[in-house]
Amino acid sequence: MIKFHSLSQSYRKVINSIAFYPSLIAIVFLVSALITLFFEYLEPVKQFELRFSFILVDSVENARTILSILIGSIISLTVFSFSMVMVVLNTASMNLSPRLVPGLISKKSHQLVLGFYLGSIIYSTIMLINIDDVSSNNTILDIPALGILFALLQGLASLVCFVYFIHSISQTIQVDSVLNSLFSRTKYEMNALVELHQNQDEVSSGKFEQWHELQSNTGGYFKGVKAKQLCNILAREELSLYVCVKQGYFTVKGYPFLRCNKPINNDTQLVEEILSCFIFYVEEYISDHYSYGMTQISEIAVKAMSPGINDPGSAVKAIDMLSLLLIKRMELKDISVSSVQKNATSRLFFHEISINELLHDNFTPIRHYARSDAFVMENILEAFKNMLFVTSGKGLVSEEIYRYLYAIISDINRNIVNHYDREVLRNMLEAISRVNPEEGDKLLTYYDKK
Incomplete structure (x- = not known):
C-alpha cells in the first residue's frame, strides 16, 4: 500500500508538471511523422501528389530550405514562449502570490501551445532527414512532399498559436484577470x-x-x-x-x-x-x-497592500x-x-x-496589513455588512461574523485617528447596525470608546 501511495503521489506530480502535455503531444507528432512517411511512397499517394503537384514542393533544395526555415523559426518561438512563461511565473510570485505558481504551471492551454511547438519541430526534423537526394532528377516523387505540406501547415498554425499565447500570457499577469479566474474556479x-x-x-x-x-x-x-x-x-x-x-x-x-x-x-x-x-x-x-482559492485571493489582497505595490483598488x-x-x-x-x-x-x-475559520484564515492577514488604511477598512466593513444582510443578523454564522467585527473595530480604534476617516467608518457601522439594531448598538458603543 505504501508503494501504491508513493506511485499515486508521483502520478499527481507528473500530470501537473509543465512538461506533461508537451511530452505527450511531441510523441503524437513523432508517430504521425512516421505514419506519414509510411504512406508517402504508396502508389495511390504518389498519384495524388502528381495530380496536385502545384501545391507541393517539387525539388530537394526547396524542400530542405522550407524545412530548415520552419525548424529554426519554431525553435525561436518556443524559446521566446518558454521565456515568457518564466517571466509570468516570476511576476505572479512577486506581485500576486507564490501560491498561484502551481496553477499557472499546470494551465493546460499554455502546455498545449508549447507541445504543439515541440511536435512541429520533431515532425519537420523527421521530414528533413528523410529527403532522398540520390536521384539526379530530383522529382516530386523523391521527397516526402505531402509531409512537407503538413509541416508547412503546422508552421502556419504555430504562428496562430504564438499570437494566442502572447494574448493569453498578457492576460495571465493582470491582477483583475487573475482574480476573476480564481473567483470563478472557486465558486464552481x-x-x-x-x-x-x-x-x-x-x-x-x-x-x-x-x-x-x-x-x-x-x-x-x-x-x-x-x-x-x-x-x-x-x-x-x-x-x-x-x-x-x-x-x-x-x-x-x-x-x-x-x-x-x-x-x-x-x-x-x-x-x-x-x-x-x-x-x-x-x-x-x-x-x-x-478554501485554496480563497487563500490565494486573500494573499493577492495582502500583496496589493504592500508598500512596494500599493494597490488598494485590487x-x-x-x-x-x-x-x-x-x-x-x-x-x-x-x-x-x-x-x-x-x-x-x-x-x-x-x-x-x-465560517469562523475562513474569516480568520482570509481576513486576518488583510486586517493586519490594511489596519491603517481607512479606505480598505471601510470596504471590509461593507463586506461584513453584506454578509450579515444575507444571514439576516441571526444564527450561529451571524454570531461569528459579529465576533470578528469586534477585532476589526479594535484595529480601527488603535490605528485610525483622523476624525474624517473615523466619521466615514462610523457611518458604515451605523449601516451595519440597521441589520440587527441590538448587536449594532453594541458595536457602535465599542467603537465610540476610542
Whole structure:
C-alpha cells in the first residue's frame, strides 16, 4: 500500500508538471511523422501528389530550405514562449502570490501551445532527414512532399498559436484577470459541494466524540482524499470514518486526524489501506478544495497592500470576492457526507471549514496589513455588512461574523485617528447596525470608546 501511495503521489506530480502535455503531444507528432512517411511512397499517394503537384514542393533544395526555415523559426518561438512563461511565473510570485505558481504551471492551454511547438519541430526534423537526394532528377516523387505540406501547415498554425499565447500570457499577469479566474474556479467548486449537500441530513460533530482514533502514518499538509476508493473500502468492511481536520491542515506522524466507528487499530493492513487513500503534498490546487482559492485571493489582497505595490483598488476587489464566496459557504453544511451507494450504512464524514475559520484564515492577514488604511477598512466593513444582510443578523454564522467585527473595530480604534476617516467608518457601522439594531448598538458603543 505504501508503494501504491508513493506511485499515486508521483502520478499527481507528473500530470501537473509543465512538461506533461508537451511530452505527450511531441510523441503524437513523432508517430504521425512516421505514419506519414509510411504512406508517402504508396502508389495511390504518389498519384495524388502528381495530380496536385502545384501545391507541393517539387525539388530537394526547396524542400530542405522550407524545412530548415520552419525548424529554426519554431525553435525561436518556443524559446521566446518558454521565456515568457518564466517571466509570468516570476511576476505572479512577486506581485500576486507564490501560491498561484502551481496553477499557472499546470494551465493546460499554455502546455498545449508549447507541445504543439515541440511536435512541429520533431515532425519537420523527421521530414528533413528523410529527403532522398540520390536521384539526379530530383522529382516530386523523391521527397516526402505531402509531409512537407503538413509541416508547412503546422508552421502556419504555430504562428496562430504564438499570437494566442502572447494574448493569453498578457492576460495571465493582470491582477483583475487573475482574480476573476480564481473567483470563478472557486465558486464552481463551491457550487458542486452545494449540490452534493442538498439532499444531505444535518450531522452534529458531537456524534464522533466516542469514535476510535486513527493516527497519521506520515507528516505533511492534508490536501484531500481519494473518496471513491476509500468509500469502497469502508463499504467492504462496513465502517464509517470521520476526517477531523480541515484540508490544508499540517499533520505530523502519529497525529489522530481520523475517527472510526469501530476499533480497527489492531488490523494493521486495513489501517494502511485506509491511510493510503489520503493525499499529502505541498501545492494548492483549487480543484482539491475551494478554501485554496480563497487563500490565494486573500494573499493577492495582502500583496496589493504592500508598500512596494500599493494597490488598494485590487485589495478592495479581492475583499468583495471573498465576501461573495463566504456568502456561498453559508449554503454548505458543517459536516459533509460521502458514500458509495445512496442508502449505504457506511459513510465518510468530512469536517467542513467553518465560517469562523475562513474569516480568520482570509481576513486576518488583510486586517493586519490594511489596519491603517481607512479606505480598505471601510470596504471590509461593507463586506461584513453584506454578509450579515444575507444571514439576516441571526444564527450561529451571524454570531461569528459579529465576533470578528469586534477585532476589526479594535484595529480601527488603535490605528485610525483622523476624525474624517473615523466619521466615514462610523457611518458604515451605523449601516451595519440597521441589520440587527441590538448587536449594532453594541458595536457602535465599542467603537465610540476610542
